Amino acid sequence: MNADGLFEEDITLREADExxxxxxxxxxxxxxxxxxxxxxxxxxxxxxxxxxxxxxxVEQYLVFIEQARTLKLELAADYLVMAAWLAYLKSSxxxxxxxxxxxxxxxxxxxxxxRLERLNAMRESGARLMARDRVGRDVFVRxxxxxxxxxxxxxxxxxxxDLITAYGQIKARSQPVFHVVKKRAVMTLEEALxxxxxxxxxxxxxxxxESFLPDHAEPALRKSALASSFVAALELAKRGTxxxxxxxxxxxxxxxxxx
Amino acid sequence: MMIELDxxxxxxxxxxxxxxHPMTAENIRNYVGDTVDVPAALNKLCEHYGGRxxxxxxxxxSWHFQTAADLAHLLRRExxxxxxxxxxxxxxxxxxxxxxxxxxxxIEAIRGVQISKGTLDVLxxxxxxxxxxxxxxxxxxxxxxxxxxxxxxxGLTSRKDLPGIDDLKAAGLLDPIDMALxxxxxxxxxxxxxxxxxxND
Amino acid sequence: MMIELDxxxxxxxxxxxxxxHPMTAENIRNYVGDTVDVPAALNKLCEHYGGRxxxxxxxxxSWHFQTAADLAHLLRRExxxxxxxxxxxxxxxxxxxxxxxxxxxxIEAIRGVQISKGTLDVLxxxxxxxxxxxxxxxxxxxxxxxxxxxxxxxGLTSRKDLPGIDDLKAAGLLDPIDMALxxxxxxxxxxxxxxxxxxND
Numbered sequence: 267m268n269a270d271g272l273f274e275e276d277i278t279l280r281e282a283d284e285x286x287x288x289x290x291x292x293x294x295x296x297x298x299x300x301x302x303x304x305x306x307x308x309x310x311x312x313x314x315x316x317x318x319x320x321x322x323x324v325e326q327y328l329v330f331i332e333q334a335r336t337l338k339l340e341l342a343a344d345y346l347v348m349a350a351w352l353a354y355l356k357s358s359x360x361x362x363x364x365x366x367x368x369x370x371x372x373x374x375x376x377x378x379x380x381r382l383e384r385l386n387a388m389r390e391s392g393a394r395l396m397a398r399d400r401v402g403r404d405v406f407v408r409x410x411x412x413x414x415x416x417x418x419x420x421x422x423x424x425x426x427x428d429l430i431t432a433y434g435q436i437k438a439r440s441q442p443v444f445h446v447v448k449k450r451a452v453m454t455l456e457e458a459l460x461x462x463x464x465x466x467x468x469x470x471x472x473x474x475x476e477s478f479l480p481d482h483a484e485p486a487l488r489k490s491a492l493a494s495s496f497v498a499a500l501e502l503a504k505r506g507t508x509x510x511x512x513x514x515x516x517x518x519x520x521x522x523x524x525x
Numbered sequence: 526m527m528i529e530l531d532x533x534x535x536x537x538x539x540x541x542x543x544x545x546h547p548m549t550a551e552n553i554r555n556y557v558g559d560t561v562d563v564p565a566a567l568n569k570l571c572e573h574y575g576g577r578x579x580x581x582x583x584x585x586x587s588w589h590f591q592t593a594a595d596l597a598h599l600l601r602r603e604x605x606x607x608x609x610x611x612x613x614x615x616x617x618x619x620x621x622x623x624x625x626x627x628x629x630x631x632i633e634a635i636r637g638v639q640i641s642k643g644t645l646d647v648l649x650x651x652x653x654x655x656x657x658x659x660x661x662x663x664x665x666x667x668x669x670x671x672x673x674x675x676x677x678x679x680g681l682t683s684r685k686d687l688p689g690i691d692d693l694k695a696a697g698l699l700d701p702i703d704m705a706l707x708x709x710x711x712x713x714x715x716x717x718x719x720x721x722x723x724x725n726d
Numbered sequence: 727m728m729i730e731l732d733x734x735x736x737x738x739x740x741x742x743x744x745x746x747h748p749m750t751a752e753n754i755r756n757y758v759g760d761t762v763d764v765p766a767a768l769n770k771l772c773e774h775y776g777g778r779x780x781x782x783x784x785x786x787x788s789w790h791f792q793t794a795a796d797l798a799h800l801l802r803r804e805x806x807x808x809x810x811x812x813x814x815x816x817x818x819x820x821x822x823x824x825x826x827x828x829x830x831x832x833i834e835a836i837r838g839v840q841i842s843k844g845t846l847d848v849l850x851x852x853x854x855x856x857x858x859x860x861x862x863x864x865x866x867x868x869x870x871x872x873x874x875x876x877x878x879x880x881g882l883t884s885r886k887d888l889p890g891i892d893d894l895k896a897a898g899l900l901d902p903i904d905m906a907l908x909x910x911x912x913x914x915x916x917x918x919x920x921x922x923x924x925x926n927d
Contacts, residue, residue: 419605577739
């Protein structure tokens with residue numbers, strides 16, 4: 267496949283090659299990094315990247331950088347890093363083999379070559395992709411399709427039980443409300459009068475009023491009985507049936523049958 | 526059975542397919558070139574597409590492709606979305622069913638809560654409730670009643686099939702527990718109604 | 727010579743013709759109904775349109791009609807040229823397509839330069855590239871892959887159709903990327919000087 271016209275680029279490979287050949291017109295902005303520059307130099311050397319001489323490539327790169335420097339072109343740091351690394355690789359390749367060095371310089375050179383091949387492969391593949399029959403450029407879909415529509419139909423869900431339950435609840439909510447007071451455990455005055463009257467016969471001596479209360483009454487009933495029994499005692503005293511005695515304020519209230 | 530096709534017909538076919546507007550024979554010629562007998566190609570295409578899912582049609586002097594008219598129904602796909610009625614909507618529906626015809630104010634009086642416009646809209650959208658005229662009182666409010674679709678959906682022969690208050694009581698649906706439950710959910714109802722309003726936007 | 731056409735074929739034909747986007751067989755079935763053997767209808771349509779000015783093509787799992795590629799010269803004129811991609815974007819797209827899924831660091835390792843944020847954005851905006859999860863390695867980098875829109879645009883039935891992919895694979899040029907090597911060769915690029923080597927898009 268011919269590389270011409272494949273790149274939708276203002277810089278084609280061919281132009282780049284020319285630039286590499288004539289270092290005096292180099293435009294550093296055109297390179298996408300040192301690897302890109304290396305690849306262009308390599309392609310200049312041979313079309314088949316597997317057959318290039320890494321040593322020659324390193325030499326070309328270093329010369330290129332040196333020339334850029336003498337022209338006082340400002341180089342990005344990564345170009346210089348690459349130059350330093352390549353200088354190291356070059357000297358390693360030229361030195362007698364040292365089996366203790368791992369990876370060996372040959373191995374490093376091979377990896378560099380592989381990287382160049384890989385970048386080159388992607389560059390060419392990108393160009394071939396761009397050259398395909400592309401939708402909107404080479405092939406066309408309908409400009410104004412009718413379009414497909416999804417009409418949403420909402421279905422509402424409610425079952426019969428929900429319906430009548432809802433009505434039951436509304437009805438329950440709006441029913442008239444009756445207030446019924448719960449029956450409480452109390453001892454009425456009448457009950458207390460009966461109880462105290464009947465028990466007073468046993469009380470010949472002074473007896474506390476608490477003795478007249480039911481023995482095992484609930485605390486609430488006991489309070490009610492105490493209040494009622496007190497009133498009953500007052501009533502009986504008024505009638506002259508009993509005597510009342512209290513030694514001091516809050517002291518036990520005692521009653522006995524009137525002599 | 527691949528037949529070598531007339532290049533002119535192919536060219537006209539592709540041009541019309543990609544066109545942004547219907548094209549006259551003159552328009553088409555500008556694309557396919559003067560050597561092409563455009564009317565002849567259009568005739569062949571018309572014949573070829575007769576009875577297919579795509580048709581070549583002429584409107585005035587212009588030509589365009591369109592999907593066959595009898596297949597238009599395919600291009601609209603209905604997708605059903607089932608949603609549960611909100612509690613407010615269920616209660617409103619129940620009140621209408623038991624008391625119809627009722628006005629909105631009457632529904633609110635029975636429920637003890639205001640209902641949003643959306644609630645009635647949802648019930649009408651569901652096809653269960655319809656406006657049934659106006660009440661002849663001051664303000665002439667709209668009144669609502671249930672539809673035959675309502676009876677069908679709930680499996681009722683008539684509204685007389687709805688359980689009476691005594692039936693509800695017997696079924697325990699008027700128990701104080703339900704009342705408590707009702708009270709408890711009372712506060713949440715406004716939320717439910719709000720949701721419906723949003724849905725109808 | 728009007729042949730009574732299979733209604734299923736007509737239905738699939740009309741649906742695809744009216745569609746605004748490529749459709750999968752499953753999509754189509756949603757419109758034409760469960761009873762239609764969509765793959766069989768697609769096969770018949772493919773055969774029918776073979777050699778015509780319009781073609782039915784499969785891209786990934788999706789199908790669409792498009793004009794025949796050899797008629798591009800008729801239709802290309804007066805159309806806006808598709809926006810030119812920067813070289814960085816083209817290479818990045820190729821790297822993603824041939825290696826997917828790949829992380830940004832892996833793309834950079836192949837290209838030997840950092841890629842600007844805009845490059846991936848352009849590809850994603852075009853609908854050709856999408857983030858495809860994260861690589862389960864330290865740092866959990868985002869990884870990128872191509873979309874079905876990529877296949878559609880570049881006329882690929884599947885990624886297997888990528889030009890030269892078999893040869894590249896055989897040559898070991900699509901092997902997992904040796905990240906260690908990338909680190910070894912390039913120090914960190916300082917921001918100011920990066921300007922010079924950054925993508926021109």
